[in-house]
Amino acid sequence: MSDIIKNLEEIFGTENVSVSEVDKLMYSFDASQREGKTQVVVWPKNALQIQELIKYALNANLDIVPRGGGTGLVGGCVPNNSIVVDVSKMNKIENINLKEKEVLVQAGLVIKDLNDELKEHNLFFPIIPSSHKICQIGGIIATNAAGIRAIHYGKTDKWIKEIQIINGNGDNLTIKDPTEICGSEGILGIIIGAKLKLTDILEKRTLTVKTFDDIDRLCESVEKVAGNKNITAIEFFGKHTAEIADIKSQYHLFIEYNNDDGEIKEINKINELLNLRKGLGPLIGSKKYTVVEDPKIPMNKLPDFLRWLEENKIPVFGHIGIGIFHPRFKPDQDKLIIEMFELVKKLGGCVSGEHGIGLAKKKNINSKAIERFKILKKKYDPKNIFNRGKIYD
C-alpha cells in the first residue's frame, strides 16, 4: 500500500493524494446512499497526471473510479476498494466560441457555474438536471442526463460536439461522435473535458400549473400539449407526493413555456415553483423513501403505469412530457419494485430513463445492452481498470 501512495504522490503531489480515514469515507458514497470502500483519493489537475495514473494502474492492477459531483442515484461512482479520481478541481472554461455557439470546458465544471458565465453572452447550456447547481459536465455525459427541459432540448448527447477522454491504455482521445461515451457510466475511461453546443438564453419563461383528481384527465392534458414547440418542460407529481410536500392531494402538472402562453409570468414565482418540484426527490427521500427509480414509459401507456403507482400508494414525480418518472420506494419494498419493473417491461418501457444502471439496476439490464457495453469495454478499456462491477459483473 505504501508503494501505491508513494507512486501516486509522485504523480499528483502529496497535497492531492489522501488515504485519511475521513477522505476515504467522503468518497465511499454518493447520492444513491450506497456505500463502498475507497483505497485512495486523488484530485488531478490535468490530463497528463491522469495518463500517468492509468499507466501505473495497468501495472499494479488497480480499480479506478471516476467521480464528479457525487450526485448519481444508482451508485455509479461508489468504489469497491478503488482509487477514486475526483475531477472537481478540473473545472475551467477553456474557450467560448460565440460565433459557433460552442464552449470548451473541463469535466469538473458545474452546470450552473457554466450557465452563470454564459449569461453575459445571452447563451446557455440547456441540460438542467435537478442537481444542476452541483452536478458536473463529466457526470452528465457519463449518465447521458436529461433533466426537466428534455422535452424541448433532448438529452446530453444532443449537445456534445466532442468528448475528451483518457482510455484504459492511457491515451488522451478526442471523440467526435458522443454516442459511445454518453451514458457509459465511467466504465470506458475518465472524461476530462468536452466541447459543448450552446443555445440562446430563454428570453421569456412563463408557467401554467394544472391540477387533476383523475389520471385519465391528467394524461389527456399532457397529450394535448406534448407537441407544442413552445413548451420547454412538462413536469409532474402525484397525489402521495403532494401529501408528503403538504400540498392538496391532487395530480400536479407544471408546464413551462418559452413565450407568453403560461399563466404565471412573474419569474421569481416560476423559479419558486420549479424549485419546489426539483426539491421533491430529497424531500421524499427524507421520509424513508430512499430508493429512487427512473423508468421510461411509452406515452400511450402512461395511465396504466400511473394507476399501478396509485393503487400501491407509491409517491412519484418526474418528466411526464417525455415519459420518465421517479417513483420512490422504502428499502423494504423490494417486491413492489420487482413488480413495477415487470409492468414497465410489459408496457414496452425501459427500467432506466436517465439515471443509468450503476450498481442499483444491474439485475434489470437486458442482455442486448450488456453485450453492447462489453464490446465498448473491449474497445476502450481492454484491461478492465475502470469502474469494475458497474452496469454488469
Place this chain on the structure above:
Amino acid sequence: MTDIEKCTLCGLCKANCPIYKVLLEEKYSPRGKAMLIKKEILSTTFYDCTLCGACEVECPVDINIDIRKMRNKLVEKGMETPANKKMIENVRKYGNPFGKIEKGKIPKELYCC
C-alpha cells in the same frame, strides 16, 4: 427523527457553501460533515465552516447541521485548533486573546476568533 437522519446525501448543500466552492473536496462540504455525524466520527473538519448557514438555505429538507455542537465535542476531547488553544491561554494569562500587550507595541502574533 433528528435533522441528520433526514439527510439523503443529495449534496445540494454544496451549491453555495463558501468553503466547499473554494476547496472542492468532499470533506469540506456540508454533506461530508453530515456523513461524519451520521457515522459518529469526530474530525477537525468541523472547524472548516463559516457557520454562514448557506447549506441550510439550499437543503430541500431544511437540515441545520449543528456544527457548534460538534466543535464543543472536539474541545471536550482536546481536539482544538492551535489558535484556539493559544487564545484561551492568553485570555487566562493576560486577560485578552492577543497576549502580552505593551504600551505602544502591537503583539507579534495576533490570535482572535
